[in-house]
Amino acid sequence: MTEKVRVRFAPSPTGHLHLGGARTALFNWLYARHTKGTFILRIEDTDRTRSTEEYIESIIESLKWLKFDWDEGPYRQTDRFEIYRSYAKKLLKEDKAYYCYCSPEELERRRTEALAQGRPPKYDGRCKGLKEPPTGRIPVIRFIMPQEGETIVEDLIKGRVVFENANLDDLIIMRSDGTPTYNFTVVVDDVDMNITHVIRGDDHLNNTPKQIHIYRALGYDVPLFAHLPMILGADKTRLSKRHGAASALAYKEMGYLPDALVNYLARLGWSYGDQEVFSRAELIQYFSFENVGESPAIFNTEKLLWLNGFYVNKSRPEELGELVIPFLIKEKIIREGRTLDKDWLSKAIMTLKERSKTLVELANSLKYYIVEEVEYEPKAKDKFLNEKTLIYLVEVNEEFEKLEDFVAPEIEKIFKALIERHDTKLADIAQPVRVAMTGKTESPGIFDVLEILGKEKVLRRLEKAIKTIG
RNA sequence: GGUCCCAUCGUCUAGAGGCCUAGGACGUAGCCCUCUCAAGGCUAAAACACGGGUUCGAAUCCCGUUGGGACCGCCA
Numbered sequence A: 001m002t003e004k005v006r007v008r009f010a011p012s013p014t015g016h017l018h019l020g021g022a023r024t025a026l027f028n029w030l031y032a033r034h035t036k037g038t039f040i041l042r043i044e045d046t047d048r049t050r051s052t053e054e055y056i057e058s059i060i061e062s063l064k065w066l067k068f069d070w071d072e073g074p075y076r077q078t079d080r081f082e083i084y085r086s087y088a089k090k091l092l093k094e095d096k097a098y099y100c101y102c103s104p105e106e107l108e109r110r111r112t113e114a115l116a117q118g119r120p121p122k123y124d125g126r127c128k129g130l131k132e133p134p135t136g137r138i139p140v141i142r143f144i145m146p147q148e149g150e151t152i153v154e155d156l157i158k159g160r161v162v163f164e165n166a167n168l169d170d171l172i173i174m175r176s177d178g179t180p181t182y183n184f185t186v187v188v189d190d191v192d193m194n195i196t197h198v199i200r201g202d203d204h205l206n207n208t209p210k211q212i213h214i215y216r217a218l219g220y221d222v223p224l225f226a227h228l229p230m231i232l233g234a235d236k237t238r239l240s241k242r243h244g245a246a247s248a249l250a251y252k253e254m255g256y257l258p259d260a261l262v263n264y265l266a267r268l269g270w271s272y273g274d275q276e277v278f279s280r281a282e283l284i285q286y287f288s289f290e291n292v293g294e295s296p297a298i299f300n301t302e303k304l305l306w307l308n309g310f311y312v313n314k315s316r317p318e319e320l321g322e323l324v325i326p327f328l329i330k331e332k333i334i335r336e337g338r339t340l341d342k343d344w345l346s347k348a349i350m351t352l353k354e355r356s357k358t359l360v361e362l363a364n365s366l367k368y369y370i371v372e373e374v375e376y377e378p379k380a381k382d383k384f385l386n387e388k389t390l391i392y393l394v395e396v397n398e399e400f401e402k403l404e405d406f407v408a409p410e411i412e413k414i415f416k417a418l419i420e421r422h423d424t425k426l427a428d429i430a431q432p433v434r435v436a437m438t439g440k441t442e443s444p445g446i447f448d449v450l451e452i453l454g455k456e457k458v459l460r461r462l463e464k465a466i467k468t469i470g
Numbered sequence B: 001g002g003u004c005c006c007a008u009c010g011u012c013u014a015g016a017g018g019c020c021u022a023g024g025a026c027g028u029a030g031c032c033c034u035c036u037c038a039a040g041g042c043u044a045a046a047a048c049a050c051g052g053g054u055u056c057g058a059a060u061c062c063c064g065u066u067g068g069g070a071c072c073g074c075c076a
Helices: A019-034 A053-065 A077-093 A104-116 A182-192 A202-218 A248-253 A258-267 A280-286 A301-314 A317-330 A342-355 A359-370 A378-384 A387-402 A408-422 A426-438 A446-453 A455-469
Strands: A006-009 A038-043 A072-076 A097-100 A140-143 A150-155 A159-164 A172-174 A197-201 A224-228
Touching (some): A006 A197, A019 A038, A019 A248, A019 A258, A019 A280, A053 A248, A072 A077, A077 A097, A077 A140, A077 A172, A077 A182, A077 A202, A140 A202, A150 A202, A150 A224, A159 A202, A172 A182, A182 A202, A197 A202, A258 A280, A317 A342, A317 A359, A342 A359, A378 A426, A387 A408, A387 A426, A408 A446, A446 A455
Parallel strands (some): A006 A038, A038 A072
Antiparallel strands (some): A140 A172, A150 A159
């Protein structure tokens, strides 16, 4: 019982790491870190036709981005075929498995027939104890499932789940091409890697009794199981590409912060009282299966976006400065290789981070600080750059030309003086200037915007605005 | 069709028989703050799927119904 916890995340590289997988990885990682146990990464690539190197790399990249560091692996099942073969041989020798010569076509036909007649599509075991194997056929190996009694799964999340063994059928553990199948490799690997807790999606709950029998046949204790509820799309079906961005990396590209995604994913199916925001340290400290829910959760992008905004706002500007560069390049705001002054960038980001929910938004807002020529939004231009506002722009321009120390407090003094002289409100002057500076009607505080742009750019933009009206 | 899982505001959830006039968060609406937009603060609308039990008492326990989901491959 005081055995050291060993858990694994075992994706199959037939696609990018999707959000469901990311959450499974997260809970495994959290449990390992919470118990000071070992987190193992294992790539389940036995399906050679669908697994690709590209996906393996993509999954690893996602895991790194999310900062789920693993202690062992990545192991690859394709490197371990000899192990599975020897275990299969052992089962054969002990009469716990047998060769089956039924062809895939026959199997498929029987399955559809059974389904059409409303019967469960269960293999009938006809090849078990075959005296004279047919010639010219390469067999598969099937594992003999017990047909009597029941199998009980004591799940850490679902509680006690009972299965009738009569519903189990002899499953294929080795294909005719000599490669092993999933339900066999998981068990062999989990045994071989001393896995103590199997934490996975509850789409695997139905596989569990089959696997339990394989553990027993192999002569090993079964690990503890924890089946996580699924993550669903807005239409309440299993999350997939149809629901828009379903891969973890897609969120990276959309300018999400890994900590925000992790925080969001953790709160999907897990809770700790009323707390919504968790640092990684808190997540590790508080994580427990008792607080994992049992019902599926719908993935809600709005809450994720809110959390991301929260994390962006909370991040240090220097940190965001580093992170936003790739997005500035991607959005074609700066050329690759161009460097921005770090202190200046931090100052600019300071004004923007509380109003940016993603790094993409941040990059796009940064645009008007960086580019040479502002573009006016037509509506903004019509409303604020006209004969009525011309006088303010001209006077602001005149005052700025004389201003030596071009900083926010000095700029503010100029505005104050102008307000008094014209007996007007700040908004009447600030808005036209804002449009002249940013092309938009919304921006950070105008004094900060002006300081960050700097005297030279400000004067140029004022002159352009004045010219536009005239 | 069979097996299994699940069921509290639109969404994520708190709730371990009396603390529940069901709490928090996102989103929505309103107000405050305010040079705009945000951020922040305050307020509001919004849920125990249904029916039976058990109990002095049920969102909480049991059964059923309904609804949703997953799985039933020589995929994982």
